[in-house]
Amino acid sequence: MIDTALSYGEQLRRRADAIATTCIHGGEMPDADGALDPPIVLSSAFAFASAEHAARAFRGEEDAYIYGRWGNPTVDALEAKLAALEGAEAACATASGMAAIAGVLLASCQAGDHVVAPRSMYAESARLLRERLPKLGITTTFVEGTRDAYAAAVTERTRILYVETPSNPTLGVVDIRGIVEVARSLPGARPLVIVDGTFATPFAQTPLAIGADLVVHSMTKGIGGHGDVIGGAVAGSRVLVDAAREVIVKGFGGVLSPLSAWLVARGLRTFALRQERACATAATLAAHLAAHPRVAVVHHPSLPTHPGHALANEQMHAYGALLSFELRGGDGEREGDGATAAVDRGRKVLEALRVATHAVSLGDVRTLVVHPASTTHSTMPPEARRLAKITDGLLRVSCGLEAASDLVADLDQALRQ
């Protein structure tokens, strides 16, 4: 879906145009007082018009706001906007990305069920599948993110084919369509294909359009976009989203606060513009770093040398705002205390940055850089890290909205240190 006959800048402009109006007007309802900006409804309970109204509302015969954990107008408006951007029938906002991920897994699996998931994924999601869900009898096989590896790992108890693409932190591109085909080729009740689309955001990727059953997001990241809110979401068919809502929000209480919902909706109104710029900057940095003598390898799907480049062209609208790169000598010195040397080199670069900020998270207006081996992925067993290709010298960059030229200059001076 990326037309390489166009310049990437033109491609990004077209994608931004395709969603800009939805970003502003999607899910917005006329306010009784005429307020253009929707009010933040903080009320935890809502008055019934009559005893009959209360009874009908409780029987589900009438749509009504009753209690904040079951529904709230500010949260509903955000859900409608997000659903429109994902091309989904429905969306459910959640307290965080992890609430969405844990919730969809628990909503779809019971003891004895099985999940197939990629080796390279968000560390807390990996930990959920590796350490926490097995205690409830739900097991996971971790595989390379290829269609064949998923097909080989499926059993008759597999309920979920879990996908994260592009993957964290090496930006591997997983074949969503291929994995949907694996699910559809199975006899009986087919497993759900669930895609964590946080890295791409709906700007760069809309997995439901190519057959995924559910998309999960951390709205903390590019969707909220300003680094000032924690939130998550699930999007897909109304039946699946309602089932997830029952478990995540109503049952486990992972409700998004109306204030957070308002912040995310506000962030979404400038989403197309922000992503257009951040994605352009990521491609600029990727090309620059790929030619840098201190850099061994750059991971970004925009690069023709990236193993996921062709697949990204087929299933993405843009290459995303994240990249990672390995410092030269990052991995070749693993013998002896070589790993320590690579970790040290990564730390030196981070400490020399002046424009980019050394911080976890991503999708902020600020450019954020982390060293996964010593921070975000330090809880991952070393062997799992190695299989996920998270080397000691790997640095991950989430492009913000600063001038690309300032970021290039900043990285250059830091790499000289």
Ligand SMILES: *Cc1c(COP(=O)(O)O)cnc(C)c1O
């Ligand atoms: C941040 C993130 C999550 C978790 O989201 P929270 O909002 O922090 O709970 C899940 N998946 C990916 C890919 C992420 O980047």
